Amino acid sequence: MANFFFYGTLCHLPLLERVVGRELTVVPARLEGHEVRWAEGESFPLILPAPGKAAEGLLAEGLTAGEVTRLDFYEGGFGYLTREVIVDAGDGRQVPAQVYFPEPGHWRPGAPWRLQDWAADWGDVVTETAADFMALRGRKAPEELKARYGLMMIRAASRLRARAAGQGMLRRTSETGDVVVADRREPYAKFFSVEEYDLSFRRFDGSMSPVVNRAVFITGDAASVLPYDPVRDRVLLIEQFRPGPFARGDANPWSLEAIAGRVDASETPEEAVRREAVEEAGLRIGDLHLIGGYYPTPAGKSEYLYSYVGIAELPDGTAVSGAGVDGEDEDIRTHIVTFDALMELLGAGEVDNAPLLISALWLSAHRAELRAAAR
Secondary structure (H helix, E strand, C coil): CEEEEECCHHHCHHHHHHHHCCCCCEEEEEEEEEEEEEECCCCCEEEEEEEEEEEEEEEEEEECHHHHHHHHHHHHCCCEEEEEEEEECCCCCEEEEEEEEECCCCCCEEEECCHHHHHHHHHHHHHHHHHHHHHCECCECHHHHHHCHHHHHHHHHHHHHHHCCCCCCCCCCCCCCCEEEEEEEEEEECCCEEEEEEEEEECCCCCECCCEEEEEEECCCEEEEEEEECCCCEEEEEEEECHHHHHHCCCCCEEEECEEEECCCCCCHHHHHHHHHHHHHCCCCCCEEEEEEECCCCCCECCCEEEEEEECCCCCCCCCEEECCCCCCCCEEEEEEEHHHHHHHHHHCCCCCHHHHHHHHHHHHHHHHHHHHHC
16 A cells, blocks of 8 residues: 655546546645646646745545556656655644656746646646546557647547537437447557547437447547638638648649648637637737537548638738748648639639638628628
8 A cells, every 4th residue: 555645736636536546535735845836838747846845735545556556657658756755744644655756857847836727727638638548558658648648638628628519409319328338449649540449329219239340530629710801802821732632642732721720728719720820821810700610521530620710901911931830841821812712712623621611601601791890
């Protein structure tokens, strides 16, 4: 049996229970001569020697060897190792406990850490990510999962948004037990991943289907914005090489698109399109008009898209070339075209991706009211 002192994210009890596998009894405790700070540029903290200070946290006593193994798996990929210390557990109790300390040189300390601040921004998504992380224990090395942790958080944030969507009006109402997963595998996991399921689902006659095999291409949620200048009646399009059309054998694998990108774990779809507009076109977006959210390919992809038309000023000289994020090998150029030219491109088949098609059609239906509001 082992005692552990937690000072950071594992003081968030839903996360601790997800990692350990059960609800733990914990008591407030403190480690003298130390302080807790954010890891600079990251979403987790460090514990550091600090004479005259004390790190506040929680003490969990009597953990089993199996529970310690689960904790080591979760923390191991982040460059943390245990060390035994003596913590003050109140009422004069001095208790020996294990603490996860960062390996030297891994992270730089930032501002002072507050659990409340972290929980408000990261608690739900990190707890959700831990479910995926722990499900791969025994299948993947923790170092391999750490390399993909940012992508796993994006996937977890997408799942939280999906759960909040609620039921439909025409579709059947989903209930517990309507989908039963017999096995789940992850045969490929890099920038994107593939998940393979053996599952059964509720048929419309109420019976359960036989166990079937289904593979899903996993990406996080994404968002797109078509910038529109209602005064000049212009839109901004981006153009870039795309491996999807290339792999299909398209004679011209350069694509005309709306500005788009994945929604990071720490942002909303609206924040994502504003960020992407700056990164891809150097453009500041004003009012956003939500077109809708949709699955482009629900039969085989988890991706869910939020599409917007965004009001922007698009004078002559707005178009740029060579835009994109450093380190991502993006090579983007932009085009400023009139609304009529956009419709011509649509009719000629040169607009052939879903977000831009949907955005152009929405704009054609709402263009008059947007122009009237701009006068």
